[in-house]
Amino acid sequence: MTETAERNALTREQLLSAYRMMRAIREFEERVHTEFATGEIPGFVHLYAGEEASAVGVCINLDDRDTIASTHRGHGHCIAKGVDVGEMMAEIYGRRTGSCHGKGGSMHIADLSKGMLGANGIVGGGPPLICGTALAAKIRGTRGVSVAFFGDGASNQGTTLEAMNLASVWNLPAIFVAENNGYAETTSSTWSVASDNIADRAAGFGMPGVIVDGFDFFAVHEAASEAITRARAGAGPTLLEMKFTRYFGHFEGDQQTYRAGEVEHARAELDCLKRFAARVTQTGELTRSGLDAIDAEVAATIDRAVAEAKAAPPPGEADLLTDVYVRY
């Protein structure tokens, strides 16, 4: 499919929605980065900025029937799957009003009512789980699909490889999205991944493997759309490999001594938001002023989310002991 034909497959509303979500993720992450530096946000925080096209390019193809599992770098996936940004921000601040009532934090934001099965503090934790949600959809005949996002680090975990094998053996409506941002913590994927590409591993599990420019929303959308359509039709799983980089460190506070120059280059030349805006304004599908209006609206939303999170109460003492069991 040509670039133009693919872009035309998206409606104006979908383009606006895609831009709004990508901008919301960027603004959310830039703001968390700034606020984290003040010392007010507790714990470990891993930012998704730079990778927005992956979460949004995949999730824009999904609906309420569908489930995703995410990673420790999960804010982008949450936003793309429709989790409320106010509740997310409150969760990151450890507030009672947060998505998980302040019991999860950045690494565990979840909203099962939105089909978001959680960010995950365990590298490779998600892929087996989405085999289960995909199995449930298959048994019930909902035509729902399930997506596991995972990083280049998790691509070396047995759980991920086992899940891909099982997904093919059971012919599940499952999509495996390897987000290869170049580093597992500080270790380069060119060293830690023994194959040339993570996507090459798909052949070993009897499924298609597709390499995608992870900075290009349209490329992601096209690849994900094809994989998801096939999965919905009962034709089994696909592995997609997004190649890109992250704009911040592994975690907030990471001095990033293991790399130099690539982030500046990516921000200037490859950035998903810039490329998206250039294309849609060039074709006349959207206008710069329209995008600017979204930028302003998103900035106000994130401002409000931060202000409300800061003002919200922490969990009470009694919350320590609740929600361990449904009934004990």
Added chain:
Amino acid sequence: MARTITYREAINEALAQEMERDESVIVMGEDNAGGEGSPGEMDAWGGVLGVTKGLYHRFPGRVLDTPISESAFVGAAIGAATAGMRPVAELMFVDFMGVCFDQIYNQAAKFRYMFGGKAVTPVVIRTMYGAGLRAAAQHSQCLYPLFTHIPGLKVVVPATPYDAKGLLTQAIRDDDPVIFFEHKALYDLAGPVPEEGYALPFGEANVVREGDDVTIVTLGRMVHTSLEAAQQLAGAGVHCEVVDLRTTSPLDEDTVLESVEATGRLVVVDEANPRCSVAADISALVARKAFGALRAPIEMVTAPHTPVPFAGTLEDRYVPDAQRVANAVKAVAEWAR
């Protein structure tokens, strides 16, 4: 209407009846359909010891065979549970928990709390445990203490066919993740089991023998060893009360404490290794909450703190037997300051 069936048949019957009752119940495990793909073998194996035999054909599409890939299918059972199914996954030997434990203790056990009460994970993991079959160190362990340690998991260790059926039924209907321990030496044990479905509540220990002199707290296969010892001791005039815990999480503290308050003496009998074990946990509970009632030191009869040996001469010494239990009971009964 009760009739006599085996522990294995009782488990199979609970699975079948719950699958009939509730379409969301599914079963997955290794060798569930073993033989299907082999010429001349039309019967599904029903797992390596045949516990799920007959279910594969009776419930088409709801009994899944799996690769030897425990992380993937145990994780899939957990994921399916978050999506409204009630999966029962079979972890062939509990010794294999090492290759899939993350999915159990970091995923299933954590979801409800970590997601602020917004998730339910009604999964059951059935697993085989215990020594006595010359299966050696990697196929004979009693690892229920490891699971009992983890908040968010429920742990069930049935001793009889009746309890196996009723507790598995409860496990399937329960909205929390349950680890269900089946002792491999009990599968052929026969006992009375009602034909109709029934659920036994968790956290209710069973006083399987009453007595005034010494309390024996035990679980799983050791219930039978303890009853054998109690029978011998009765002839010698020492009357034991035998308490079968049935579940270690939740734990029925009240029944244990009430019994020790009455007898003043406690022997805990547990096939697991002694450190950080159920035996140690029960001992600590009684020492803290019934100290005033104790008339003798608490005794623990457990396996030694070693891996399970292979040779019969060693394994027979490893597993606590009725004589060791009787000796411990006599020691606390006769103890004087």
